[in-house]
Every structure is written in C-alpha cells, then in structure tokens.
Amino acid sequence: MSETTTARVEGLTVSYRAGEQRVVVAEDVSFQLHRGRTLGLVGESGSGKSTVARTLLGHLREGSTVDRGTVTVFDDDVFSLPAERLRKLRGGTVALVSQNAGHALTPSMRVGAQIREALAVHGLPCGDDRIVELLRLVRLPSPETLGRRYPHELSGGQQQRVAIAMAVATDPQILVLDEPTTALDVVTQAAVLALVSDLREQLGMAVLIVSHDLGVVSAVADEVLVLRSGREVEHGSTQQVLSAPREEYTRELIAAAPRIHGVPVPDGRDLETDLILRCTDVDIRYTRAPQLAVSGFDLEVRRGETVAIVGESGSGKSTIAAALAGLADVERGDASLWSADGTRHDLLGPAGRRPVDVRRSVQLVFQNADLALNPRRTVGDAIARPLKVFGRAKGRQEPRASVERLLTEVGLGPEFADRLPAQLSGGQRQRVGIARALAAEPTLLIADEITTALDVSVQADVLALLDDLRTRRALSCLFISHDLAVVRSVADRIVVMKDGRVVESAPTTSLFENPRHPYTRTLLDAVVEPGHTELPSSDVDARVITLDSNAALLDLGGGHRVRADEGVLTSS
Amino acid sequence: MLRMISTRVATSVVTLFLAAFFVFFAVQALPGDVAEQLLGQNATEEAVATLREQLGLDTNVWVRFLEWLGNAVTGDFGTSLVSGASVSSTLWTAFSHSLLIAVPAIVVGITVSLLLGILAGARRGTGTDSGVSVLSLIAMSIPEFVVATLLVLALAIAIPVFPSVVLEGPDATFGDLLPAIVLPCITLVVAMGAYIIRAMRSSTIDGLATEYATTATLKGVPRRRVLWRHVAPSAVLPVLPVVSINVAWLLGGVVVVESVFNYPGLGKLMIDSVSTRDLPVLQAIAVLSAVVYVTVNLLADLLALAADPRQRTLHQPRRRRSTPTPVPQEDLR
Numbered sequence: 042m043s044e045t046t047t048a049r050v051e052g053l054t055v056s057y058r059a060g061e062q063r064v065v066v067a068e069d070v071s072f073q074l075h076r077g078r079t080l081g082l083v084g085e086s087g088s089g090k091s092t093v094a095r096t097l098l099g100h101l102r103e104g105s106t107v108d109r110g111t112v113t114v115f116d117d118d119v120f121s122l123p124a125e126r127l128r129k130l131r132g133g134t135v136a137l138v139s140q141n142a143g144h145a146l147t148p149s150m151r152v153g154a155q156i157r158e159a160l161a162v163h164g165l166p167c168g169d170d171r172i173v174e175l176l177r178l179v180r181l182p183s184p185e186t187l188g189r190r191y192p193h194e195l196s197g198g199q200q201q202r203v204a205i206a207m208a209v210a211t212d213p214q215i216l217v218l219d220e221p222t223t224a225l226d227v228v229t230q231a232a233v234l235a236l237v238s239d240l241r242e243q244l245g246m247a248v249l250i251v252s253h254d255l256g257v258v259s260a261v262a263d264e265v266l267v268l269r270s271g272r273e274v275e276h277g278s279t280q281q282v283l284s285a286p287r288e289e290y291t292r293e294l295i296a297a298a299p300r301i302h303g304v305p306v307p308d309g310r311d312l313e314t315d316l317i318l319r320c321t322d323v324d325i326r327y328t329r330a331p332q333l334a335v336s337g338f339d340l341e342v343r344r345g346e347t348v349a350i351v352g353e354s355g356s357g358k359s360t361i362a363a364a365l366a367g368l369a370d371v372e373r374g375d376a377s378l379w380s381a382d383g384t385r386h387d388l389l390g391p392a393g394r395r396p397v398d399v400r401r402s403v404q405l406v407f408q409n410a411d412l413a414l415n416p417r418r419t420v421g422d423a424i425a426r427p428l429k430v431f432g433r434a435k436g437r438q439e440p441r442a443s444v445e446r447l448l449t450e451v452g453l454g455p456e457f458a459d460r461l462p463a464q465l466s467g468g469q470r471q472r473v474g475i476a477r478a479l480a481a482e483p484t485l486l487i488a489d490e491i492t493t494a495l496d497v498s499v500q501a502d503v504l505a506l507l508d509d510l511r512t513r514r515a516l517s518c519l520f521i522s523h524d525l526a527v528v529r530s531v532a533d534r535i536v537v538m539k540d541g542r543v544v545e546s547a548p549t550t551s552l553f554e555n556p557r558h559p560y561t562r563t564l565l566d567a568v569v570e571p572g573h574t575e576l577p578s579s580d581v582d583a584r585v586i587t588l589d590s591n592a593a594l595l596d597l598g599g600g601h602r603v604r605a606d607e608g609v610l611t612s613s
Numbered sequence: 614m615l616r617m618i619s620t621r622v623a624t625s626v627v628t629l630f631l632a633a634f635f636v637f638f639a640v641q642a643l644p645g646d647v648a649e650q651l652l653g654q655n656a657t658e659e660a661v662a663t664l665r666e667q668l669g670l671d672t673n674v675w676v677r678f679l680e681w682l683g684n685a686v687t688g689d690f691g692t693s694l695v696s697g698a699s700v701s702s703t704l705w706t707a708f709s710h711s712l713l714i715a716v717p718a719i720v721v722g723i724t725v726s727l728l729l730g731i732l733a734g735a736r737r738g739t740g741t742d743s744g745v746s747v748l749s750l751i752a753m754s755i756p757e758f759v760v761a762t763l764l765v766l767a768l769a770i771a772i773p774v775f776p777s778v779v780l781e782g783p784d785a786t787f788g789d790l791l792p793a794i795v796l797p798c799i800t801l802v803v804a805m806g807a808y809i810i811r812a813m814r815s816s817t818i819d820g821l822a823t824e825y826a827t828t829a830t831l832k833g834v835p836r837r838r839v840l841w842r843h844v845a846p847s848a849v850l851p852v853l854p855v856v857s858i859n860v861a862w863l864l865g866g867v868v869v870v871e872s873v874f875n876y877p878g879l880g881k882l883m884i885d886s887v888s889t890r891d892l893p894v895l896q897a898i899a900v901l902s903a904v905v906y907v908t909v910n911l912l913a914d915l916l917a918l919a920a921d922p923r924q925r926t927l928h929q930p931r932r933r934r935s936t937p938t939p940v941p942q943e944d945l946r
Contacts, residue, residue: 098831132833144824148923149846158842159832191922207832 047214047247048074048097048135053110055092055101055271066092066105067271074215074247079238081258081279082251083294084268085496086467093268094217094251096120098135099127114215133163136208140220142200146192152203153188159210175206178243179236180580197354198229198582202236209240216241218250222257226353226523231567232582234260253496256298256570259283267291283572297501299526300570301553316379317484317517318342318365318388323374325357325364334360335541338374339594342485345515347507349528349549351564352538358521360541362489365519366405367392378402380484401431404478408490410470414462420473421458424448427481447476452506468499472506479510486518492527500527507531525561526568529553534600537561540588547601557597559608560586621914625907632903633685637678640892681896690897695889700897703882706784708901711871711878713787714794715863718801723856726806727849730813734848735840737818745810753807761800761873768796778875785877797874801867805859812855813848820848850921857913861906 055067067089074080074097084090092102096112099119112119114134122130131137139145147155153172160167169188176184179202192200201221208216218237222230238261241248252258258265258279265282267274267290275288286292318340325335335357342348350358363369365376365388376388378399386399404427407413414423424444428434434443445455451472462470471491478486488507492500508531510516522528528535528549535552537545537560545558556562563586566577592605603609648664649656665671684691690700733745752760769777779785779793820826821844829843830836868880875881879898886894918924 095831100827100831128833128835130833131831137828137831139824139828141824145828147825147829147843147847149921150843158829158834158838162833162835162838193923204828211833 045076046073047076049113051111054108055105056108057105065271072266076247077245079248079262081262081265083255083258088268089271090251090268091219094219094249097217098131098137133211135215136213137217138204138208138221141224142204145204151189156207156210159207163211175210179206197225201233216246216248220252228353228567229582231577235576255294259571260569260576295571297498298571301526301568315344317344318378320376324372325360326372342517346533347511347518347520347531349520349532349535351522351525356538357541358538359489362487362521366403367395401481402484404481404483404486406474406478406488406491409494410474416462420460424477424480431481447480451476467495471503486516489521504531525564544604551601557603557609625911628907633900636896636899640896691893693891693894695891700893704897707879707882714797718798719860722802722806726809727813730810731817733814734817749807749810752803757800757804758869758873760803764796797870800870808855812852816848816851820844846920853913853917857909861909864905
C-alpha cells in the first residue's frame with residue numbers, strides 16, 4: 042500500500058439471497074482511494090455502485106453478504122472490525138453523504154443538533170462555534186441561526202449542504218458521496234459539486250463519488266470506474282475514459298449525457314402557424330399564500346410545437362402545468378385552447394368543471410411514473426382507461442388493439458399490456474405514462490419533469506421518443522424541466538422562468554446562441570457534462586439575480602423576448 | 614402555531630356543544646317523560662301534571678335545554694330523580710373513583726406498551742420480538758371480563774393478595790379502595806396495551822428502515838441512541854391516535870371491568886342509573902364522556918404538534934407534490 046492510499050477494495054463480491062437463488066450485486070470489484078484524490082463510480086441504477094460505495098463504511102443492505110474480497114481502510118479490514126471500532130470508523134474515518142438529504146436528515150431534530158451529534162459520538166469538541174464554523178464552511182446563509190432550523194425548513198440544496206457539513210465535521214479521511222446531486226436542480230448541483238471539490242482540497246480527503254451521470258463525475262473526479270451489473274467495465278483517469286473510451290458501454294454512457302458545449306445548435310423547424318394554446322397575463326396563487334406563485338405569464342403554443350419551460354424548483358414552472366391541467370386555481374388572466382376544428386375553449390376552470398372534450402385535449406405525464414401508475418392495475422388497463430372514459434374505443438376488441446398500437450408506438454411492444462407497473466423499469470414506466478396520455482389523443486401534452494427521476498441513459502431514450510412523437514404525430518407539447526441541456530434536443534422554443542416570472546423566451550437556437558438574461562446564463566453555466574470540467578463557484582445557487590417587478594419583456598426580434606432586468610442590456 | 618392551537622381548541626368546544634345538544638334531545642325523544650316514569654303506570658293525570666310543573670317539564674324544550682346547558686357549564690347537572698342528591702357530586706365521586714384506577718392504568722399501560730413495542734421493533738425477528746408479539750396477540754383476543762376473572766382466580770382466590778371485589782359502596786374512602794384498584798388496573802393495562810404494542814412495534818420497524826436512521830448509524834451514532842433520538846420521536850406519531858382512543862375508552866367508564874369488580878366508578882354508576890332510569894345522571898355521564906373523549910383527542914393532537922416540527926407548518930398551502938421547500942429569500946439577499 043503506497044503512502045497516499047487510504048482505502049483499498051479488492052476482488053469484492055457481494056450478493057443477496059432472493060428465494061432459492063443468490064443474486065450477485067457486485068462482482069470482483071477492485072479500486073483504491075488516495076488522499077486528496079477523487080474516484081467517480083458510474084453506472085445505471087442496479088449496477089451495484091451504491092452497494093460498493095457503502096462497503097467502505099462496513100454497511101450492507103439487510104440480507105446481503107460479502108462472498109469474496111476485502112475492503113481495507115488504512116490497515117483495517119472493515120468487515121472484520123469489532124462493533125465498537127466499526128462505529129468509530131463510520132463517520133470518524135469514513136463519512137457518507139447520501140442521495141436525498143431530505144430523507145437522510147432526521148425530521149424531528151434541528152440540523153445544528155444533528156451536526157453536533159456527529160461530533161459528540163466521536164468524542165470531538167462540539168461547541169456552538171464549531172457548528173457555526175462548519176455551517177460557514179459549506180457556505181450556508183446566516184450560519185449563526187441556521188442550526189436552529191428543522192430539516193423541512195431548508196431547501197433541497199441547503200439540506201444537502203447540512204448533510205455535507207455533518208459528514209466533514211469529524212475531518213474524515215475518506216468522504217463517500219452517494220448520488221449527492223441527483224435530487225437537486227442544475228444550479229444547486231453545480232454549487233454542491235464545486236463545494237465538494239473545494240472541501241477536498243481544503244481538508245485533504247480522499248473522495249468517492251457515485252453517480253449515474255458521467256457529467257457529474259467528470260466535473261469532480263480524477264479517476265473514473267464504470268460499473269455495469271456489478272462488474273467493472275472500464276477504469277482509468279477521467280481524461281482518458283472520456284476522451285478515449287475503450288468499451289462500447291462507456292461510449293454509450295458518454296453519448297447519452299445531454300450536452301450544450303461543443304455541439305451544434307439544433308436548427309429551427311418550420312411549423313404550421315395555427316395556434317392551439319395562448320395564455321395571457323396569467324396570475325396563479327395558492328390558497329392564502331401571500332405571494333403569487335406565477336405572475337403575468339404569457340405563452341403561445343402552435344400545432345406540432347414543443348415548448349420547454351425551464352427554471353429551478355420554486356420558479357412556478359410546475360404550477361403552470363397544474364393550472365393548465367385544471368389542478369390549480371388561476372387568479373387572473375386568460376388561457377385559451379383551440380381544438381382541431383378551430384373551436385376556442387377556455388382553459389381556466391378546475392378540471393372537474395371542464396367539458397369532457399377539453400379535459401381530453403390536455404393530458405399530463407407526471408415526473409414520478411411509479412407513483413402515477415396504480416400498482417394493482419396492469420399496464421393495459423392503465424392505457425385502456427382514457428380510451429374508455431373519452432369514448433375513443435368501444436367494445437372488447439377495439440381497446441385491446443389500441444393499447445397494443447400505443448405500446449408499440451412508445452417502443453414497448455404489445456406483450457407489456459399484461460404486466461404490472463412493479464415489473465417494469467423506471468424508463469418503461471415512464472413510457473407507459475406517455476402511452477396513457479397519448480391514448481386520449483390530446484391536443485396538448487404536458488410533460489412535467491418526466492426525465493428527472495431517470496438515469497441519464499434512460500433519459501436519452503425517453504427524449505428520443507418524445508422527439509420522434511412530435512415529428513410523427515404533430516403533437517404540441519409543453520415540456521417542463523430544470524435543465525436547459527435536457528430540453529435542447531426536444532424543444533422548439535424555450536421559456537425560462539424565475540420566481541414565478543418569465544425572464545426569457547426564445548426559439549431554442551437563439552437562446553443557446555445568444556442568451557441575454559443573467560439567469561439564463563447562470564443556468565447554462567451550471568450544466569455539467571462529460572468533458573466539461575469548469576464549474577461555476579460553489580455559491581452559484583445563492584448568487585443574487587434580482588428581478589425588477591416593473592420590468593417589461595423586451596422584444597429582440599425573431600421571437601426572442603427578454604425581461605429588462607439589471608444586467609440584460611449592458612452585455613452582448 | 615398559536616392560530617392552529619386555537620383552531621383546534623375552538624373545534625373541540627363546538628364538538629362538545631353538539632354532543633350536549635344530541636344527548637339532551639335524545640333523552641327528550643324517549644317515549645313518555647320523566648314525570649310519568651317516576652310515578653309509574655297507575656299515577657293519576659293530576660299527579661303527573663303537578664310533578665311536571667315541579668320539575669319544570671311544562672316549559673319550552675329549548676328554554677330547558679339552554680337552562681340545562683347553562684347549569685352544566687357551571688358544573689350543576691340538577692338533582693338525581695332517584696336519590697334526590699346532587700347529580701354532580703354523585704358524578705364526581707364516581708369519576709374520581711374511576712380516575713383512581715384509570716390514571717395508574719394509563720400511566721403504566723402507555724409507558725410499558727410503548728417500551729415493549731419499541732423493544733420488539735428494535736429486536737425484530739428475535740425471541741424477544743416473538744414473545745412480545747405472541748403475548749400481545751393473546752391479550753388482544755381475550756375479552757377483558759375473562760382477563761378480570763382469571764386475575765381474580767389467580768391473585769384473589771388461589772393466592773389471596775388482593776380483594777376480588779369491592780364491598781364498600783359509592784362512599785368508600787380512598788384508603789378503602791386502594792388495595793382494590795390493583796386487579797382492575799392490571800386488567801385495563803392488558804386490555805389496552807396490546808393495541809399500542811402492536812402499533813408501536815410496526816412503527817419502530819418502519820422508523821429503523823428509514824434513510825435517516827441509516828444515515829445516523831453510518832455517522833457513527835451508537836445503535837441505542839439511533840433508536841431513541843432519531844427513530845422513536847417520529848415513530849411515536851402514528852401511534853398517538855391509537856393511544857388516545859384507548860385512553861378515552863378507558864376514562865369514559867370501563868363498564869365491564871368495574872362491574873366485574875363491583876367497583877364504585879363511573880361505569881357502575883351508569884349501569885345503576887340505566888336500571889333506575891335516572892335520566893339527569895345519564896345525561897351528565899354522557900356529557901362527561903364526551904368531554905373526556907374530546908380532551909384526550911385534543912391532547913393527542915397537541916402532543917403530535919410538539920413531537921413533529923413538520924406539522925407546525927402544515928397550515929401552509931399544500932403543494933401539488935412535495936417539492937423541496939423554497940429557499941427563504943431573506944437569507945440569500
């Protein structure tokens with residue numbers, strides 16, 4: 042073991058028992074961690090990457106066992122440590138930051154107390170000044186008072202920073218980050234990744250970062266290990282793996298990552314001109330909320346056009362989806378929908394009071410497909426339901442045929458009709474969600490963050506499907522996302538929102554070529570992608586971009602409109 | 614926060630008013646009136662009329678309701694038709710006797726069952742767990758009068774340590790009753806404990822499987838501390854309604870248990886009043902049970918508020934789905 046090696050995993054094989062069989066989660070995985078260096082563990086869900094990472098803390102899921110191989114941290118074999126030494130190792134020598142800080146922080150304890158506990162159980166000084174110091178280290182706002190808050194009072198990014206503060210509190214030698222940014226939006230993700238890099242330099246830790254996204258890993262890791270079904274596919278320096286991948290699988294992963302740097306801007310398409318949706322000056326307020334969730338929202342969607350609404354969480358983008366679907370009340374403004382024969386419908390009332398035809402015309406695909414499908418109904422049932430409700434298929438044979446046609450259209454095949462949602466993967470479930478929405482033959486399809494919960498490789502397939510549908514079906518689609526890179530390949534036009542207001546709206550080409558609003562530029566800077574390693578600073582999510590409440594939208598020509606806030610006119 | 618508490622309190626008051634309303638008018642709706650029942654079938658018309666006048670039964674029913682309600686608020690429930698004594702004093706004596714067995718049963722029962730539940734959940738799959746689970750299943754399936762009888766057989770007859778029944782009537786003193794409360798107490802603990810144990814056990818198991826429990830373990834927190842500091846406070850929340858229902862049931866007069874032991878509590882008073890048709894006493898008991906139910910549920914709500922910081926902000930508008938709470942703006946600016 043060389044001087045800088047802090048941990049060594051050798052020939053690790055982990056399996057668990059399922060019925061009579063043993064299922065292998067990881068097989069013959071080997072790597073080393075070095076002081077001050079970062080290793081990225083990349084793979085799709087189910088590749089065993091989290092299992093491998095957590096063995097460094099001597100943790101296995103219930104029922105799993107280490108069949109072969111060793112995990113050595115310094116000179117200790119982790120799995121043969123006595124209980125008390127293992128406890129000291131956990132959090133003391135090796136610390137973990139897990140995927141979803143919202144779930145990883147104890148809801149009934151103040152965040153300061155949770156950080157204090159991490160210190161106290163390892164016998165370290167845990168006075169108030171140390172807590173404040175740690176909160177400041179992870180660049181949380183008002184560190185003096187933030188410790189008194191409960192986890193639910195913080196935003197997702199702040200929760201993840203608290204989790205990181207808790208992990209680095211004991212000055213661990215090794216920091217394990219298990220999908221630390223998957224639940225965050227792009228700007229926060231960039232900030233958290235930059236923070237991790239800074240801390241590694243400052244504290245001289247060895248870092249293991251686990252992610253399904255090669256972009257995330259390449260932004261912070263010196264070395265990359267690609268896993269597939271528990272086996273090593275490729276292992277090498279980040280530079281080498283990204284620029285000259287040896288394996289086909291690695292190439293696929295690299296290709297799947299959405300990119301904005303160094304790739305040509307998509308050309309605009311010629312579209313039919315008839316309008317199907319127009320919103321003017323829409324204000325939405327949640328019941329009794331002091332502030333408007335969305336204010337002065339304007340939007341036009343043409344037949345066959347895909348319009349993307351992009352913004353961070355809390356920007357009001359999903360509220361608009363809810364309002365158009367009739368699930369949120371609109372306080373003021375107009376929204377009209379035109380059906381194919383040119384009749385105008387009002388799109389403001391709640392869903393329950395809309396005529397059947399209007400309800401059919403607007404269909405939603407939800408972010409989380411496993412929650413949006415009834416676990417007790419087969420896929421065929423789920424898709425046949427809108428067919429029957431809206432009278433699209435009658436009798437016994439017809440729905441079945443339509444279901445099979447729809448399943449084929451979304452790339453699944455008729456044999457999926459009899460399966461239950463639990464038997465499908467995340468990407469397949471999302472395809473079922475799309476098929477169900479298409480079954481109603483909507484005029485407008487609203488896709489609300491439909492790829493956020495998916496692996497990068499699956500996301501690429503779903504995006505390709507949407508792209509295919511928009512050309513084949515002339516479908517109008519409202520695509521909601523927090524990531525500009527994701528919408529790039531599917532959107533004809535992009536609307537960027539912040540704090541409930543539209544800040545920029547432009548055809549995809551002009552938005553990427555000439556982003557005008559400072560917030561749009563922040564979003565573009567925050568995109569991480571394979572090979573693009575410059576990260577914005579670690580406080581990018583707290584950067585002040587003030588919206589002038591009186592600012593008007595300026596028309597720059599060619600359908601490019603931008604809100605006249607500070608910083609818009611001064612630069613290019 | 615304060616607004617939430619006051620809303621809950623106000624709702625409770627309204628509930629109580631409605632309860633009193635229904636109790637009063639249900640009694641009014643009974644066939645025949647108190648005067649006829651008191652004087653029996655052979656009474657003359659004049660005698661009934663005179664008694665009605667004495668009792669004030671000839672005035673408007675709404676006036677009587679308001680009068681009764683007004684008095685009830687000040688603790689005056691009129692006089693018993695049978696004994697002529699003040700209803701409230703009879704009621705308070707019986708209620709205090711009931712409290713004498715209920716309070717120790719509640720304190721011991723809740724503490725022991727919550728602890729046993731947590732223990733069984735934390736040691737899931739071990740001998741302790743199966744032992745606790747099987748015993749609580751058995752306790753759940755045996756009716757309380759059987760438990761009471763078995764206890765009497767064992768601890769009053771086979772090994773005579775405690776009295777099997779109370780021989781003193783309603784005017785028994787505290788000292789007289791003290792040795793007699795043990796067996797009813799145990800019966801009640803057995804009857805209510807089982808439900809709480811089972812609820813607490815499954816809630817603890819869920820709590821230990823959460824990501825925050827894993828995170829705490831992996832930051833080096835000892836297992837015991839993970840259980841008590843991280844898991845228990847949240848795990849107790851779903852059990853609170855079970856506890857409050859049991860407590861209310863217990864305080865509302867455990868008719869069967871008190872009858873078995875001939876214990877002069879609220880339950881016994883109720884049975885006696887039913888058999889003598891003492892309507893003012895029955896009305897008072899019904900209102901008192903309502904008060905107990907409402908208060909206990911209110912307490913459970915407030916306890917849940919104290920134990921779960923998330924509930925304190927629940928009055929904020931619900932999001933369509935659980936997006937992370939937006940960053941408080943003032944901190945960023």
